[in-house]
Amino acid sequence: MRQISFAVALNEALKEEMRRDPVVFVAGEDIGKMGGLFKVTQGLLEEFGAGRVLDTPISEAAIAGLGVGGALVGTRPVIEFQFLDFITIAMDQIINHAAKLRYMTGGMVSVPLVIRAPVCGGIGLGAQHSQSLEAWFVHVPGIKVVMPATPRDAKGLLKSAIRDDNPVLFLEHRRLYAATGEVPSGDHMVPLGTAEVKREGSDVTVVATGRTVSLALAAADRLSEQAIKIEVIDLRTLKPFDMQTISNSVGKTNRVVVVNDGWRTCGYAAEIVASIQSECFYDLDFPVQRVCNKDAPMPAAAALERSLMVSEEQIVAACSAAMSS
Amino acid sequence: MCLIRAFEREIHVLNKDGLVSGTAHLYIGMEAIAVGACAAMADGDFLTSTHRGHGHCIARHLDPARMMAEILGRSDGYCRGKGGSMHITDRSKGVLGADGIVGGGIPIAVGAAYGLRLMNKSSVVFCFFGEGASNQGSFHEALNLAAIQRLSVVFICENNQWALSAPFVATTAGGSVAKRAAAYGIVGEEVDGNDIDAVFAAATRAAGRAREGLGPALIECQSYRWEGHSIFTRQEIRQQEEIDDWKRRDPIERCRRKLIETQMASAEDLALIETEVGAEIARAAEFAKSSPNPDESSALEDIYA
Numbered sequence: 206m207r208q209i210s211f212a213v214a215l216n217e218a219l220k221e222e223m224r225r226d227p228v229v230f231v232a233g234e235d236i237g238k239m240g241g242l243f244k245v246t247q248g249l250l251e252e253f254g255a256g257r258v259l260d261t262p263i264s265e266a267a268i269a270g271l272g273v274g275g276a277l278v279g280t281r282p283v284i285e286f287q288f289l290d291f292i293t294i295a296m297d298q299i300i301n302h303a304a305k306l307r308y309m310t311g312g313m314v315s316v317p318l319v320i321r322a323p324v325c326g327g328i329g330l331g332a333q334h335s336q337s338l339e340a341w342f343v344h345v346p347g348i349k350v351v352m353p354a355t356p357r358d359a360k361g362l363l364k365s366a367i368r369d370d371n372p373v374l375f376l377e378h379r380r381l382y383a384a385t386g387e388v389p390s391g392d393h394m395v396p397l398g399t400a401e402v403k404r405e406g407s408d409v410t411v412v413a414t415g416r417t418v419s420l421a422l423a424a425a426d427r428l429s430e431q432a433i434k435i436e437v438i439d440l441r442t443l444k445p446f447d448m449q450t451i452s453n454s455v456g457k458t459n460r461v462v463v464v465n466d467g468w469r470t471c472g473y474a475a476e477i478v479a480s481i482q483s484e485c486f487y488d489l490d491f492p493v494q495r496v497c498n499k500d501a502p503m504p505a506a507a508a509l510e511r512s513l514m515v516s517e518e519q520i521v522a523a524c525s526a527a528m529s530s
Numbered sequence: 531m532c533l534i535r536a537f538e539r540e541i542h543v544l545n546k547d548g549l550v551s552g553t554a555h556l557y558i559g560m561e562a563i564a565v566g567a568c569a570a571m572a573d574g575d576f577l578t579s580t581h582r583g584h585g586h587c588i589a590r591h592l593d594p595a596r597m598m599a600e601i602l603g604r605s606d607g608y609c610r611g612k613g614g615s616m617h618i619t620d621r622s623k624g625v626l627g628a629d630g631i632v633g634g635g636i637p638i639a640v641g642a643a644y645g646l647r648l649m650n651k652s653s654v655v656f657c658f659f660g661e662g663a664s665n666q667g668s669f670h671e672a673l674n675l676a677a678i679q680r681l682s683v684v685f686i687c688e689n690n691q692w693a694l695s696a697p698f699v700a701t702t703a704g705g706s707v708a709k710r711a712a713a714y715g716i717v718g719e720e721v722d723g724n725d726i727d728a729v730f731a732a733a734t735r736a737a738g739r740a741r742e743g744l745g746p747a748l749i750e751c752q753s754y755r756w757e758g759h760s761i762f763t764r765q766e767i768r769q770q771e772e773i774d775d776w777k778r779r780d781p782i783e784r785c786r787r788k789l790i791e792t793q794m795a796s797a798e799d800l801a802l803i804e805t806e807v808g809a810e811i812a813r814a815a816e817f818a819k820s821s822p823n824p825d826e827s828s829a830l831e832d833i834y835a
């Protein structure tokens with residue numbers, strides 16, 4: 206099968222959905238003429254015109270409102286924040302409006318809105334351009350949260366997100382954009398809410414998200430040299446998440462490490478750990494381990510940044526600890 | 531102005547050598563705004579800056595060596611390597627910080643002015659921001675609050691015509707930032723941002739009114755950035771003709787010509803300045819490059835006071 210990059214896979218998903226459905230439109234900063242800072246919207250302006258590819262002013266609150274309002278009247282907006290950090294300016298529209306309008310209207314309206322945003326930790330941009338805020342959104346009823354780890358899933362999940370009738374936050378890790386992999390051409394869909402077992406193993410289950418999936422797979426390779434067999438689960442959708450796949454795996458391995466590159470305290474991993482302990486308690490042979498970014502804002506200096514971020518070594522150490530008794 | 535330009539050129543070189551930690555947004559072409567406006571500042575005044583903040587810091591006499599160390603992510607940097615280019619801060623010199631969030635610093639300037647008034651200080655806060663930021667809600671909320679409270683803020687819009695890939699006219703309704711002042715009942719003025727005297731005069735007037743308790747003003751300075759948006763964003767969508775046209779209106783060259791014509795300085799005086807600047811930048815780069823990386827343990831320090 207052909208290999209394309211994560212960024213091209215996303216671009217393909219957008220183009221296919223825009224061709225299929227004339228009410229899909231995209232809006233955001235520098236997405237038109239420039240094709241987006243990370244090239245995800247390249248070529249859209251040329252193909253679909255300025256009416257459906259809107260270069261907005263730097264006005265994040267208005268961009269989000271444009272999405273909510275557009276969705277309310279029956280279009281399917283895909284809005285982009287240039288960095289996830291800038292979504293903070295748009296929180297009212299997303300949390301108080303997009304997430305709640307269906308419920309507050311007793312099911313009368315729906316908000317089919319996709320919010321795309323790159324997560325940029327690890328490239329030296331400092332504390333206001335590096336945050337993994339997925340836990341904030343997972344906390345709020347009414348929003349779905351998706352975080353692909355491979356080009357194949359990037360395409361399939363984005364297409365599903367666009368067809369979903371709910372607000373979907375779609376998180377793209379900056380360090381994955383250039384990653385290449387096999388991606389089916391045409392209408393390849395990955396349903397929201399399904400995890401994937403990326404590697405089978407019988408000793409320890411590693412549940413990972415986004416960028417950390419490849420770290421977990423690398424850790425699994427390393428541990429296989431010590432005859433430790435790791436099962437790696439890529440959650441793919443953070444909310445609603447696929448508990449069934451996790452519990453099936455834990456039933457087999459009895460040991461779990463949960464990996465997420467957001468902050469540890471009240472982070473996304475905490476929810477997975479809590480769910481595992483309440484639903485799989487009698488299967489567990491060892492306390493559930495957590496590998497997360499350290500609880501500090503992201504520094505600019507590369508050496509400091511590395512020391513705070515999830516690494517392959519930490520995953521190896523957590524798996525070894527889980528195997529220690 | 532020469533120091534700012536030489537500083538930014540050196541950042542270019544350091545970036546080519548792979549030494550810059552993260553990104554940097556260069557101020558080349560806009561030097562007259564920072565220098566002209568900061569010359570109107572008095573002791574005890576403050577400023578808030580932007581992602582394109584090196585010029586403001588140098589105009590407030592921050593040490594280029596420590597700025598450069600910060601940009602390289604080294605331990606002798608102003609923020610111990612934690613901030614990088616977008617967050618250089620020196621409270622002791624009145625620099626409340628550059629800012630990575632477009633429009634982030636504007637309400638902070640208003641808060642600073644409020645706090646200073648509460649402490650019976652007659653200080654003025656100079657608030658720098660790009661024209662792109664004038665489309666953020668924070669700009670409008672801050673102007674309204676400052677106006678209604680008659681706070682001592684000089685809002686200085688650096689209109690370099692482009693916000694990343696967005697041309698001013700295509701994204702900014704009304705075609706003027708200065709005119710937005712009228713909606714809030716405050717003085718709005720547009721000046722040639724490449725004319726250091728014009729910027730200085732407008733900033734001096736605005737600061738003077740503020741010190742008399744007459745409230746905020748908004749100055750829109752027309753200028754242009756010569757370089758790409760950042761050292762990170764290499765793609766250039768502006769027309770070369772337009773860039774060249776603005777380069778012919780070089781603020782430094784204009785100032786130099788005027789100084790010589792008015793016999794305020796001789797060509798030799800100006801050459802001496804260039805030499806001194808060159809030496810200072812060389813010293814700064816040497817200092818920054820030899821500054822050690824921050825110790826890993828510091829990554830978990832400074833989170834709480």
Ligand SMILES: Cc1ncc(C[n+]2csc(CCOP(=O)(O)OP(=O)(O)O)c2C)c(N)n1
Pocket residue numbers: 234263265287291294555581582630631632633659660661662663664690692693694
């Ligand atoms: C809230 C927010 N949105 C978007 C960005 C990304 N961004 C950084 S600088 C920039 C353009 C800013 O334009 P302007 O304010 O005119 O300043 P200039 O870069 O032209 O000096 C953009 C879109 C950001 N840093 N913060």
